Each structure stands twice: as C-alpha cells, then as structure tokens.
Amino acid sequence: MNPSLPRLLQLASPALPVGAYTYSQGLEWAVESGRVHDQASALAWIAALLEEGIGCFEAPLTAQLQRAWEAAEHGEIERLNADFLASRESSELRAETLQMGYSLRRLLHELEDFAVPSAFDALPELSFPVGWALAADVWKIPVADSLTAYLWSWCENQAMAALKAVPLGQAAGQRILLALGSRLPNVVEQALALPEECWSNFAPGLALACSCHETQYTRLFRS
Incomplete structure (x- = not known):
C-alpha cells in the first residue's frame, strides 16, 4: 500500500477541523435567486465553477x-x-480562506512529528492552499x-451545501x-500542465453571487 494514502485521506476528510462545511462560496445565494433549484441546476453550477473557475x-x-514547498x-x-x-x-x-488557513496552521502545530517550517509561520496572513500544499509535501503525497x-474535498463541500x-x-x-468525480481527472491533468500566464479566475457570476450573499437576509453559510 502507498504509505501516503492514509495521510491523503486524512487531509481530504470532512473531519479535518478547518470549518470548510460552514461555507458555500456563493451557492447559497444562487439558491436564493432561483438559479440553483434542483439536482441538474446544482450540478451545472458546481461543475462550471470546477472546470472554468477553481x-x-x-x-x-x-x-x-x-512544488515550491518541496524546493x-x-x-x-x-x-x-x-x-x-x-x-x-x-x-x-x-x-x-484566511480562517481555514489559520485553522489548518494551528492543527499542523498540534500534530505529533509534523515539522512546521519557520517560513510557514512567517506568513502573517495564510491562505488555505498554502497550508494544504505544505501538509501534502511533508506527508510525501x-x-x-x-x-x-x-x-474532491471542494466538490464534496459544494454538494453538501446544495443538499x-x-x-x-x-x-x-x-x-x-x-x-x-468523472470530471476530476481532466481538470487535474489540465491544471498540472497549465502555465502560469494562462491561469485565470475570471468568474463574474461567482463574484456577484458572493457579493450578494454578504447582504442576503437569511443565511445558513458564511459565504
């Protein structure tokens, strides 16, 4: 068995105490506005963000x-x-992302035999991807x-928010x-090969949904 597999499952588990389940990333407003109202529309919204955004x-x-942590x-x-x-x-x-990054940094400090580099703590504002990438590097995933x-963890959180x-x-x-899940292999393959000059988070619908959520009257989620 690949010795990194248990660590990979631990990192991707909903039990990871970073509070991801409290966020919908605009999906809650999409439901409020009627753009997401059933299984088909929920899948269309999440899949579009997966493939064209994240x-x-x-x-x-x-x-x-x-790669940067490794080097x-x-x-x-x-x-x-x-x-x-x-x-x-x-x-x-x-x-x-700051709250999740903070929670992950605190968790990694509390784990046994996890050597937290000083450069990690030197970041005053830590985004969640930085902490995830460090854990994956340390655990040789x-x-x-x-x-x-x-x-997958992002998709799972979005699906649970839709539920x-x-x-x-x-x-x-x-x-x-x-x-x-059937779309993930292509998304991963493209992401690994995409040069930085072609990176893009242009998703105006998501930006509007997240902005509108800030003043939404009734909310279950924090984003």
Missing part, C-alpha cells in the same frame, strides 16, 4: 505551491499566497494525488458527486 486558477496555484522556495510561496488572497473577489471569500483530493440549501436528498447528492 480548475483554472486555484488548482494550478495549489500544485505550484506544493524550499519561500519567496515563491509568499508570492503565490499574496496572489491568491488578492484573487478573492469578496470580503467573505477572503475571510474564508504526489502532487497529482493531492490536487485530486483538494478538488442543505436547495434542499436535495442524499441520493441526489451522491449522483452529483459521481458526475463531478
């Missing part, structure tokens, strides 16, 4: 962060962290595997995950 910016950036390129890590924070279109999205798990907000049944949630 897969084209956050995914290649996270992979590059893991101890601390200046590159700082640059990519700043780029990711600057890419967050709303205050909620920025607060989300191959980049393709860690990125697949990173995206609560639409609402949808458990079987519908599993059908959504099956459909998203």
Whole structure:
C-alpha cells in the first residue's frame, strides 16, 4: 500500500477541523435567486465553477505551491499566497480562506512529528492552499494525488451545501458527486500542465453571487 494514502485521506476528510462545511462560496445565494433549484441546476453550477473557475486558477496555484514547498522556495510561496488572497473577489471569500488557513496552521502545530517550517509561520496572513500544499509535501503525497483530493474535498463541500440549501436528498447528492468525480481527472491533468500566464479566475457570476450573499437576509453559510 502507498504509505501516503492514509495521510491523503486524512487531509481530504470532512473531519479535518478547518470549518470548510460552514461555507458555500456563493451557492447559497444562487439558491436564493432561483438559479440553483434542483439536482441538474446544482450540478451545472458546481461543475462550471470546477472546470472554468477553481480548475483554472486555484488548482494550478495549489500544485505550484506544493512544488515550491518541496524546493524550499519561500519567496515563491509568499508570492503565490499574496496572489491568491488578492484573487478573492469578496470580503467573505477572503475571510474564508484566511480562517481555514489559520485553522489548518494551528492543527499542523498540534500534530505529533509534523515539522512546521519557520517560513510557514512567517506568513502573517495564510491562505488555505498554502497550508494544504505544505501538509501534502511533508506527508510525501504526489502532487497529482493531492490536487485530486483538494478538488474532491471542494466538490464534496459544494454538494453538501446544495443538499442543505436547495434542499436535495442524499441520493441526489451522491449522483452529483459521481458526475463531478468523472470530471476530476481532466481538470487535474489540465491544471498540472497549465502555465502560469494562462491561469485565470475570471468568474463574474461567482463574484456577484458572493457579493450578494454578504447582504442576503437569511443565511445558513458564511459565504
């Protein structure tokens, strides 16, 4: 058995105490506005963000962060962290990645036999992908595997948000995950090969949804 597999499953588990389940990343507003109202529309919304949003910016950036940790390129890590924070279109999205980054940093300090590098603690504002990439590097998880798990965890959180907000049944949630899972290999392959000059997080619908969520009257989620 691959010795890194248990660590990979631990990192991608919903039990990871970083609070990901409290965020919908604009999906809750999409439900409120009627754009997402059933299984088909939920899948269309999440798949579009996976393939045209997170897969084209956050995914290649996270992979590059893991490579930078492996090479101890601390200046590159700082640059990519700043780029990711600057890419967050709303205050909620920025607060989300900072809260999750803070929680992951605290967790890694509390784990036995996890050597936290000083460069990690030197970042005053830590985005979540930086912490994820460090954990994947320390646990010797191959980049393709860690990125697949990173995206799967995101898909799972989005599907669970749809189950609560639409609402949808458990079987519908599993059908959504099956459909998203079938798309992951292509998204990962493209992200690993995408040069930085082609990275793009252009998703105006997501930005508007996240901005509108900030003033939404009734909310279950923090973004």
